[in-house]
Amino acid sequence: MSDDSGAVLDYHQRTKHQLNGYAKGPASLDWDDQPSPFRRFDGCETVALPQPGAELDCRYADLDRPATIPAQPLTLANVGLLLELSFGLSAWKQFGPDRWALRCNPSSGNLHPTEAYLLCTDPGLLAAGVYHYVSHDHHLERRCRFDAADLPAGLYVGLSSIHWREAWKYGERAFRYCQHDIGHALAALSYAAAGLGWRVELLSEAGDAEIGAWLGLDRAADFVADERETPDLFCRIDTGAGAEGEFSGPALSQSLQSGEWFGSAKRLSGRHFYRWPIIDQVAEHTLKPPTPAERLTLPALELAPPSQNPAASRLIRQRRSAQHFNGKSAPLPLADFYRIFAALLPAAKPPFTAWNWPAQVHIVLFVHRVDGIEPGLYFLPRSAEAADRIRPACAADYVWQRVDAPFELYRLQAGNVRQAAKTLSCHQPIASDSAFSLGMLARFADNVSAEAWRYRRLFWECGLLGQILYLEAEAAGVRGTGIGCFFDDAVHGVLGLQDQTWQSLYHFTVGEPLEDNRLQTLPAYAHLAQSASPAPENG
Numbered sequence: 001m002s003d004d005s006g007a008v009l010d011y012h013q014r015t016k017h018q019l020n021g022y023a024k025g026p027a028s029l030d031w032d033d034q035p036s037p038f039r040r041f042d043g044c045e046t047v048a049l050p051q052p053g054a055e056l057d058c059r060y061a062d063l064d065r066p067a068t069i070p071a072q073p074l075t076l077a078n079v080g081l082l083l084e085l086s087f088g089l090s091a092w093k094q095f096g097p098d099r100w101a102l103r104c105n106p107s108s109g110n111l112h113p114t115e116a117y118l119l120c121t122d123p124g125l126l127a128a129g130v131y132h133y134v135s136h137d138h139h140l141e142r143r144c145r146f147d148a149a150d151l152p153a154g155l156y157v158g159l160s161s162i163h164w165r166e167a168w169k170y171g172e173r174a175f176r177y178c179q180h181d182i183g184h185a186l187a188a189l190s191y192a193a194a195g196l197g198w199r200v201e202l203l204s205e206a207g208d209a210e211i212g213a214w215l216g217l218d219r220a221a222d223f224v225a226d227e228r229e230t231p232d233l234f235c236r237i238d239t240g241a242g243a244e245g246e247f248s249g250p251a252l253s254q255s256l257q258s259g260e261w262f263g264s265a266k267r268l269s270g271r272h273f274y275r276w277p278i279i280d281q282v283a284e285h286t287l288k289p290p291t292p293a294e295r296l297t298l299p300a301l302e303l304a305p306p307s308q309n310p311a312a313s314r315l316i317r318q319r320r321s322a323q324h325f326n327g328k329s330a331p332l333p334l335a336d337f338y339r340i341f342a343a344l345l346p347a348a349k350p351p352f353t354a355w356n357w358p359a360q361v362h363i364v365l366f367v368h369r370v371d372g373i374e375p376g377l378y379f380l381p382r383s384a385e386a387a388d389r390i391r392p393a394c395a396a397d398y399v400w401q402r403v404d405a406p407f408e409l410y411r412l413q414a415g416n417v418r419q420a421a422k423t424l425s426c427h428q429p430i431a432s433d434s435a436f437s438l439g440m441l442a443r444f445a446d447n448v449s450a451e452a453w454r455y456r457r458l459f460w461e462c463g464l465l466g467q468i469l470y471l472e473a474e475a476a477g478v479r480g481t482g483i484g485c486f487f488d489d490a491v492h493g494v495l496g497l498q499d500q501t502w503q504s505l506y507h508f509t510v511g512e513p514l515e516d517n518r519l520q521t522l523p524a525y526a527h528l529a530q531s532a533s534p535a536p537e538n539g
């Protein structure tokens with residue numbers, strides 16, 4: 001095992017929440033130092049995108065069979081819609097004097113560490129360049145102009161993280177949440193692209209250093225040192241136009257060498273009172289080198305129709321986290337339960353069409369209120385061999401009774417597991433008042449020991465599953481919430497897992513939401529219409 005892998009396993013151990021103490025975070029929140037959730041660059045030309053709010057022609061369930069959705073033309077309006085439905089605002093919430101934006105992609109604590117960039121080598125769409133997407137203003141900032149005459153026409157999206165945004169609130173554990181959010185963002189992009197009849201191809205062979213150079217993140221002088229952005233993923237958007245040639249990283253790097261860069265990032269927060277050096281260290285230990293290209297062939301899977309099937313864009317924009325659940329709700333219908341979990345299995349549909357690796361993450365399920373499923377603890381393997389592998393590692397008293405379901409599902413133990421779910425998820429009632437909650441169990445030590453950067457990949461996979469659960473919950477007429485706060489080793493203890501072979505990396509809960517009527521909901525982009533209208537005349 002490399003030194004990097006050892007350091008990453010130590011980071012993971014150190015950032016566990018324990019029943020008798022939480023991972024290291026700020027003693028109190030310095031609200032005046034809260035980082036802005038919107039990055040902007042000074043000194044860049046901006047490129048307006050057409051007015052947000054357009055609807056996709058397809059319905060949510062059409063995304064189950066992306067090949068049947070006609071490819072929309074590659075226009076700025078459609079690129080704007082892609083960005084809006086992936087990373088754009090979905091609403092504003094107001095409580096008294098406080099107002100905050102929600103986005104199509106979820107983020108722990110609504111802090112949004114993920115930034116998105118568009119790289120265009122198709123002059124028919126936009127001058128060749130690197131563009132930063134500003135979700136608040138729904139426009140692009142041109143960071144770089146370069147000559148792409150030697151490159152095939154193409155459209156690319158890069159994702160990066162500003163760890164400080166998340167660390168401000170969550171301290172040392174924040175690096176994990178940033179990775180979850182990359183997974184959510186990749187999934188959001190994959191769903192939005194599918195709605196346009198496009199496909200996201202994750203160019204996972206690229207190393208972080210290359211991605212950083214392509215997006216201009218290695219230009220240290222353009223960023224406040226404590227607010228730097230780290231590269232995560234780079235994707236090609238296959239728009240079906242057929243003009244796109246083979247992507248070549250070296251050719252892109254070569255063309256960018258004569259690029260002209262503009263602007264510098266505005267400061268996000270003033271003081272940086274607390275510092276979390278362990279995050280920079282684990283980021284360094286998990287840098288991804290270039291790797292061989294990997295692509296998966298996925299099975300087709302027929303999913304039963306969801307209970308609610310609005311326009312895909314409407315469902316994407318209505319995604320929210322529930323803050324509270326109705327602990328006395330009617331049980332979730334069995335058909336919805338089956339559909340939600342079938343949607344988590346790798347298949348030729350978004351977001352798995354944007355994922356290049358076999359499933360490493362499986363589900364431990366706390367069933368509370370589901371029609372036809374006895375309350376209890378369950379295990380859902382997401383690959384053929386997973387149940388056989390994990391079973392010997394678990395406590396011997398679990399029954400592993402196969403459930404009659406459209407997929408492999410095992411009951412470990414029947415009974416009321418609400419209190420256990422709540423306690424394990426940092427005593428949060430959202431884990432017990434729902435229809436079900438779950439933990440995402442990753443094949444852990446093997447992956448991290450093989451290649452330290454896979455630590456990030458495991459969290460990305462969990463985020464990918466999180467976004468599926470968020471959207472599927474809406475399609476079932478209920479609501480989901482990601483749960484980053486759980487007592488890691490207490491979860492493993494319940495299952496009888498003794499070491500780091502398997503680790504739970506993300507929790508989730510789904511049920512009937514209770515709305516907080518004190519909160520007002522406002523439209524996502526009314527502020528753009530206001531700023532576009534002519535200024536009132538004086539007098």
Ligand SMILES: Cc1cc2nc3c(=O)[nH]c(=O)nc-3n(C[C@H](O)[C@H](O)[C@H](O)COP(=O)(O)O)c2cc1C
Pocket residue numbers: 102103105106107108109110177180181319320321322323428430481482483484485
């Ligand atoms: C990775 C992750 C972890 C989260 N952890 C918790 C949690 O432990 N408890 C909770 O109440 N909400 C949790 N949330 C919900 C977020 O606070 C919520 O997504 C955020 O406020 C944004 O709101 P939205 O999802 O409605 O856009 C989590 C969300 C994510 C994505």
